[in-house]
Amino acid sequence: MSRPRSRRRYLQLLGSASLGVAGCLGRDGGSPSPTTEATTTDEPTTTYGPTSGPDERVTATPPGDPSLSPSGAWPQYRFDAGNTGYNPDVSVPADAEEYWRLNAGGSPVLDGDRLYNLHGRGRDRRALVRRDPATMAERAATPLVGYGVNSPPVVAGDRVVVTTFIEAFCLAADRDEVLWRGPEMDGIHGPPAVGDGVAVVSGGGFDGVPTQLRAFELADGSERWRYDLESDAKGAPAVADGAVFVVTGDAVHAVDLATGERRFRVEARTSEWTTPVATTEAAYLTTRDDELLALAPTDGTERWRSPGSGAPVVADDVLHVAVDGETATLSRDDGREAAARFSGAPHARARETMVVSGEQGRLAAYDTGEERQLWAHQTPEVQVADVISRGVSAAVPVDGAVYVVAADGFHGLGPARD
Template identity: 30%
Template sequence: MVATGTVASVAGCSSTCPDDGAPDPSHTVAPGIDNSGFETMPDGSWPVPRFDAANTGYAPVQMESATPSVRWQADISASTTGGDELGASAVVVADETVVLATSTDVVALSLRDGSEQWRRALTPATVPSVVDIGDEPAPPVLADGRVFLATTDGIAALDVADGAVAWRNTDTAGAGVPTVTDDALFVPMTDGVARFDIDDGHRQWTATADGTRLAVTDGTVVIAGEQIVAVDAATGAVQWSHSDRPDGYPVVSDGTVYVSNTYGDLLGRSLTDGTEQWRLDDRRSLECPVVTPESVYAIERPGESASATFAFDRVDDGPPKPRWCSEINLGGAVTAAAADAVFTFQRENGLTAFTTRFGEAVWQYPVEYQAVSLAVLDGGVVGVAPDGTVVALGGA
């Protein structure tokens, strides 16, 4: 069920969404696996965990099919010694290759059929999960035919084609999720946040700021740690900071920094000087926002009660206004959005695709685990579960 229109803002321990039932999708993806792969390869890329260096989680592509099927499935932990399940990082995709990390390896899979292309023994840095399931490996990022990874003994750059080491910087250990732009790599390190040359790994500066997740846009690096801190991308000089206690990824769009904090607030700050522009502070615990040019999507998780997916209209110079919501079971996260679909993972119902405008549940992929990462392409999606199961969905 989906509620549209105005949603009341009511404080308390229960969801403010008036919807009182699980979404009823038009299509349920059958769990059967034939591993036939994609007949038509998806276009586009998802080179960093939240699509772009600003962490919007939004890819400007169309959902190609309202009735997708499983195109392939792979278990990246299958070849590990002893067969123990290992935590998996978020997936990134470029050059027809899916790349992710376990606690001991970086693994590359074919986007076409999920076959393993190469595996490199490296120990990634660990970061707290954004959905409270413990620590997880810091994901790699992709740019210019290379894979960049923060490891326990420095930064590594590998060739996407074969996993060969292009360069290593072992000055100090990585401590968070890297992000990359056209000309630089930014990485949380144990001695601060550092900027590296993407060609040779030379460290260009280190900012004295702690954090595990970054956003980079418009010449500014936004760092989420104990505080929210902005530094100059060219020099590392601190521009502003606030004690917001950010939770998860900072998101930047059109000069606004979207901050979800540990107090349950969702607020917007000016990228230029950090001034607060608006705040949704009714203790609804709006978490992990995905931001598109017109909308903000977030999961409301009010304590032990049922959670809800919320869609908000962006408003110039004001807080986002609720457009629709859909109640879900405990847990979950909005993971990504396309031009006409928003995707959520739910602890008991799996992956659900909603239409962006009215919140209609188009399809659902019921899985028993809570997958927390999704890459959205033009013609397919690739998701990974914490146990290392990677699944690709697409049209027949």
């Protein structure tokens, strides 16, 4: 049986698994165009699970029961356009338990009373789905294309942007309607970043296709600019300080958001799958040498470097990064460790609560002020054919709930009940 356990591989998956699977199928020519007709096809009440070994099946039919009572927003992959993974305006339940586990698609984004994600296991097509965040009941599904859709989408006001392997789609947030799509740009592997009315997409991680960063007007999809990256970039872009930051296999690029002019290019031993994190004070990224770099956002000057793997979570005056299977808390000023470590790699932070997970599929929440564990949740392993899988690819916290995408399904965690 195959059981991948490499820590380096785990951290790579943690940084990229929630981006979804674009695939390398290219254009299929006969893919159907998206429809604006509401699609509410009921899923069969079947289950999926292993062909042998541990049986961890989950229902394929939402809604979940009992209902969660979530509130708050998580509008983009890693919360905001800078990919900080930090929402100071929501509080994770101090004592949480599982309310339901469903076959309900990939990593979610939320905006008020709507949750958006992409269909996952067991579907014969790919679709953007609007759901009830309390139960995951499907409200509407918009079919996109058959060859591959990247996850998760981005909510920006009254619009939702999502990328396929070759183009971007912009849909209405409150109804089943495609507002614009395109143009074709083969090799999109990650989600877009949306900031200041602009959707930025990185494409070209595909043989024989120019690698470009492109910016589109959110209002109508018209192209604002394009920038040649020269080598593959498969992570998500970051937007902060009036610039777009993207990492290729050999460099870090900063591009002016308004004009597309290069701000800087800094050579580094990086991976094309790296997702940078950016604020007005610094751009952060990790290298192939398991080092976290902090660069000045204006000219790329190195401010400091420290041990670290995967995308960090950046809070007000500290940041959290994976070091040797633990979450280290570093000062944003100089990169020195500023608090005790937590067991597991960082996913997200909500106010004073850090959410982490380990290689064995264990999710935990820690109080960063008191440096103590609040609760833990174990996700089971699943076996399909001869492959055993276990692990958490995404954890999204809001007030009253934590949504967890794991190898065995989509978990809804809420406050512990009496």
